[in-house]
Amino acid sequence: MTFTRNKLIRILTLVVVWAVLGALIWTHASPSPALAQEPAGDEPTLSILIVPEGDGFSIASVGTPPVFNVGDVFKVSIVALGVADPGLFGGQFELTYDTNHLAAVEESLEPGAAMEPVVVAVSNIDSAGGLVEYAASRQGDLENLSGNVVLATLRFEAVGPTEPPEGQTTVIHLQNVKLGAKGGLEVPVVGLVDLEVIIRVDDTVDDGDVTGKVKVEARAADNQADHEIVAEDSLGGLLAALTGANGDFLFNNVPAETYTFTANSPGFLSASCAGVEHTTDALTTLAEVTLLAGDIDGSSEIDITDAVAIGMVLGSTDPEVADLNADGVVDILDLILMAANFGQTSDVNPWVCQLPVEL
Numbered sequence: 001m002t003f004t005r006n007k008l009i010r011i012l013t014l015v016v017v018w019a020v021l022g023a024l025i026w027t028h029a030s031p032s033p034a035l036a037q038e039p040a041g042d043e044p045t046l047s048i049l050i051v052p053e054g055d056g057f058s059i060a061s062v063g064t065p066p067v068f069n070v071g072d073v074f075k076v077s078i079v080a081l082g083v084a085d086p087g088l089f090g091g092q093f094e095l096t097y098d099t100n101h102l103a104a105v106e107e108s109l110e111p112g113a114a115m116e117p118v119v120v121a122v123s124n125i126d127s128a129g130g131l132v133e134y135a136a137s138r139q140g141d142l143e144n145l146s147g148n149v150v151l152a153t154l155r156f157e158a159v160g161p162t163e164p165p166e167g168q169t170t171v172i173h174l175q176n177v178k179l180g181a182k183g184g185l186e187v188p189v190v191g192l193v194d195l196e197v198i199i200r201v202d203d204t205v206d207d208g209d210v211t212g213k214v215k216v217e218a219r220a221a222d223n224q225a226d227h228e229i230v231a232e233d234s235l236g237g238l239l240a241a242l243t244g245a246n247g248d249f250l251f252n253n254v255p256a257e258t259y260t261f262t263a264n265s266p267g268f269l270s271a272s273c274a275g276v277e278h279t280t281d282a283l284t285t286l287a288e289v290t291l292l293a294g295d296i297d298g299s300s301e302i303d304i305t306d307a308v309a310i311g312m313v314l315g316s317t318d319p320e321v322a323d324l325n326a327d328g329v330v331d332i333l334d335l336i337l338m339a340a341n342f343g344q345t346s347d348v349n350p351w352v353c354q355l356p357v358e359l
């Protein structure tokens with residue numbers, strides 16, 4: 001069966017969270033290296049928990065640590081568990097995470113509902129450094145909160161696998177925690193419980209392909225081999241493909257991403273198409289493009305430099321980039337092809353690879 005896939009929120013059932021919660025409470029009451037000290041009295045434990053959201057369910061496997069697939073997005077709560085009298089009015093914490101495996105989702109850091117109305121003093125996500133900073137207090141003449149208090153929630157995307165080796169985890173780590181009650185009284189915290197998750201590459205579903213056609217001016221329909229198409233994803237990853245004799249190309253098993261496709265062929269003006277969303281299991285078909293003749297030096301503009309480059313090899317019967325029409329000689333016909341496009345640039349000649357959908 002097919003689950004709704006990437007970019008959708010991946011969910012645990014309430015049952016799972018209660019299992020995790022139960023395990024934490026059990027841990028709290030048992031000798032465990034997870035806690036630096038035994039609970040003494042009524043001090044709360046600050047924990048990072050995965051929370052259920054929506055009605056979907058597609059976590060790769062249930063258990064501790066939870067397992068996600070690359071591309072999954074999951075929500076966590078930072079929860080003060082077992083807050084007793086006098087209660088809690090505000091808190092600050094930092095989270096660190098490994099950016100090789102996880103990305104905090106921009107704008108997703110929010111106060112817990114019970115904290116409202118709330119004054120948020122610090123709410124930062126440092127995506128490059130893998131750091132989240134948060135500090136917030138309830139606002140006005142309100143009561144302290146007790147029990148299990150959600151300070152804040154936040155979404156993470158699983159961006160890189162932790163396996164192999166099997167069972168290897170990545171940690172979302174709590175640090176610099178301070179909780180307080182009304183009147184500015186510090187609430188001691190007895191233990192900080194990090195969240196470990198496993199991230200896998202989901203190899204149960206084939207990625208979809210990307211196909212299309214690239215041609216160049218002045219050459220026969222069956223003489224369009226070896227034009228290069230480069231696909232660059234949003235993180236700078238590159239894929240490349242070459243055209244066959246009729247200009248058709250195929251990228252096999254392309255990860256779901258947003259790509260910029262650029263078509264190149266020596267002597268011709270390159271053309272790019274940005275913002276192409278490729279979904280995992282679908283075939284993406286790009287509209288055909290014909291590259292303009294004359295950019296001999298590959299500078300993305302056709303200008304006097306290209307004219308000079310043709311002039312320097314005029315009459316040559318050696319294989320030359322300047323033999324634009326591929327008839328085996330560089331001559332006036334190639335110069336005419338180039339001159340007709342004089343002044344054109346890649347910027348003003350994009351590859352319009354996604355045509356509007358006709359209704």
Ligand SMILES: [Ca+2]
Pocket residue numbers: 294295296297298299300301302303305306
């Ligand atoms: Ca040029």
Ligand SMILES: [Ca+2]
Pocket residue numbers: 322323324325326327328329330331333334
């Ligand atoms: Ca020629």
